[in-house]
Amino acid sequence: MTTMDPSVGTDRARALFDEELAGVTSAAALQDLRNRWMARSGSWVAAFMELVASAPPDQKRALGRGANTLKKHVEAALAEREAALAATRRPAGAVDITLPGRAPRLGCRHPLSLIREEIGAIFSRLGYQVLEGPEIEDDYHNFEALNMPADHPARDMQDTLYLETPLTPAAGDPPTRGLAPRAPQPLTLLRTHTSAMQIRQMERHDPPVRLVAIGPVYRRDSLDLTHTPMFHQVEGLVVGRGVTLADLKGTLLSMATALFGPGQDVRFRPSFFPYTEPSAEVDIRCIRCNGGGCPMCKRTGWLEILGSGMVHPAVFEYVGYDPDEVTGFAFGMGIERVALLKWGVEDIRLFYENDLRFLEQFGR
Numbered sequence: 001m002t003t004m005d006p007s008v009g010t011d012r013a014r015a016l017f018d019e020e021l022a023g024v025t026s027a028a029a030l031q032d033l034r035n036r037w038m039a040r041s042g043s044w045v046a047a048f049m050e051l052v053a054s055a056p057p058d059q060k061r062a063l064g065r066g067a068n069t070l071k072k073h074v075e076a077a078l079a080e081r082e083a084a085l086a087a088t089r090r091p092a093g094a095v096d097i098t099l100p101g102r103a104p105r106l107g108c109r110h111p112l113s114l115i116r117e118e119i120g121a122i123f124s125r126l127g128y129q130v131l132e133g134p135e136i137e138d139d140y141h142n143f144e145a146l147n148m149p150a151d152h153p154a155r156d157m158q159d160t161l162y163l164e165t166p167l168t169p170a171a172g173d174p175p176t177r178g179l180a181p182r183a184p185q186p187l188t189l190l191r192t193h194t195s196a197m198q199i200r201q202m203e204r205h206d207p208p209v210r211l212v213a214i215g216p217v218y219r220r221d222s223l224d225l226t227h228t229p230m231f232h233q234v235e236g237l238v239v240g241r242g243v244t245l246a247d248l249k250g251t252l253l254s255m256a257t258a259l260f261g262p263g264q265d266v267r268f269r270p271s272f273f274p275y276t277e278p279s280a281e282v283d284i285r286c287i288r289c290n291g292g293g294c295p296m297c298k299r300t301g302w303l304e305i306l307g308s309g310m311v312h313p314a315v316f317e318y319v320g321y322d323p324d325e326v327t328g329f330a331f332g333m334g335i336e337r338v339a340l341l342k343w344g345v346e347d348i349r350l351f352y353e354n355d356l357r358f359l360e361q362f363g364r
């Protein structure tokens, strides 16, 4: 930038202006140049005009001509540069196609979806049908046909979420071919287990049956470290001639190996479920300490993972199967429970809190 000094004369001043103008590349710099050369006071042109005004009469004419020529030159040059800048300016709102693109942020699969799909894939490979079924169920399929009569404790109002509006049977639902429902109908509820789907499938199909039902189930539980009112279950059912407890054990060992890696072992502990006889709680060898004893397995070396058993003959009667002809096994397992064990997560609520820092750790 030049220092203003009108004593250099108009020719020199014009050369200085041209030099400065050549360095202008933006509208702001142009405005700055305009101010310093054309402003009413304190500018180069104003200084020359003052020089003219204060000059002796015999010099006024010559000085005035020089100052006017300079002023016209500056005005014209500024206008020309302004037009040139305007011609290259992007129109408002134009897209700058030279900018790099914005990569969309990729989401990730929810850990429970990952487990659910993994289990579905394991049983698909074993030749099972993978079903989902309705989450709103009637009392008959959820309880009665699973050998839970009206006074069974599992039907307690505190465990089950009943709906005010009764379920109307879906069009095309085949009529029950086994025993007629005995509970007052229609009681409608949110399914407490996916076993209801086993009844629906057996009602529609003759044996053999080999299925897993996977999906959300509902209980009147309060939220704590290990309980949620909604969680996911996978239940398996195999029915056919000569199905034995050994088949159940082999199946569960295959599943545990596929889920948690080689070197698994399973053990059965006697238990009770109304729809299986005999019934067993199933433990797997602790996946953290491999049986040596650690806080996760409470020093026992075993982790409880599911409930299972041989299908109760009464259940077969409900669906019209002949208990003298076929046998079967069933098992039920919580998806959340598998996720807690597999990844060593201690609080089930983390799966539902939508904290991406947690949810993104499990892969896509």
Ligand SMILES: [Zn+2]
Residues within 6 Å of the ligand: 286, 287, 288, 289, 290, 291, 292, 293, 294, 295, 296, 297, 298, 299, 301, 302
């Ligand atoms: Zn352990």
